[in-house]
Amino acid sequence: MSATEESSRGSDPLGAPTPYEEMQRSPEFxxxxxxxxxxxxxxSGLFLAWFLxxxxxxxxxxxxxxxRLGGTNFTVGLLLGLLQFVSTFVIAVAYAKFAExxxxxQAEALRETVEGKL
Incomplete structure (x- = not known):
């Protein structure tokens, strides 16, 4: 493939943007x-601060x-370490709900718009 062919891959031969490029420039995107x-x-900032x-x-x-907590071998440090795992799981679940x-x-609407132009 020549350099000319590669440079024109992103748009049609007349230089008009592809539907993907139009969508990427849109205010909705x-x-x-x-x-x-x-x-x-x-x-990410909250998790890094908590870890720090x-x-x-x-x-x-x-x-x-x-x-030690309650006369056991369980310490505050161990509890905080385990809470790091819990917070990671909570963040993952929160992101899934936020994204949903x-x-x-909005991503689905943008996808349908682009596919309608193809």
Missing amino acids: KALRDRWRRYIFLM VYVLLADFAPGLVNT KNIDP
Whole structure:
């Protein structure tokens, strides 16, 4: 394939944008992408902050982290470590619900619009 053929792959020979390129430039797509990014960055930031608190407590508050819970060998540090797994699961479930309600319907509408133009 020549360089000329590759450069014209994204649009028709007259230089008009493809339906995919039109959709990508549309305000609806940009709003959808921005909504998705806000959610992802927020949840990622919250999880990283929560993880950082866990690591900092382990390093700078060993007395607290080593505190035994109720006369067992179960410590605050172990509980916080297990809660890291729980929070990961909660974030995954929350994202699935968020996407189902806020992302998927708009993405489906955009997909139908593009497929109607093909």
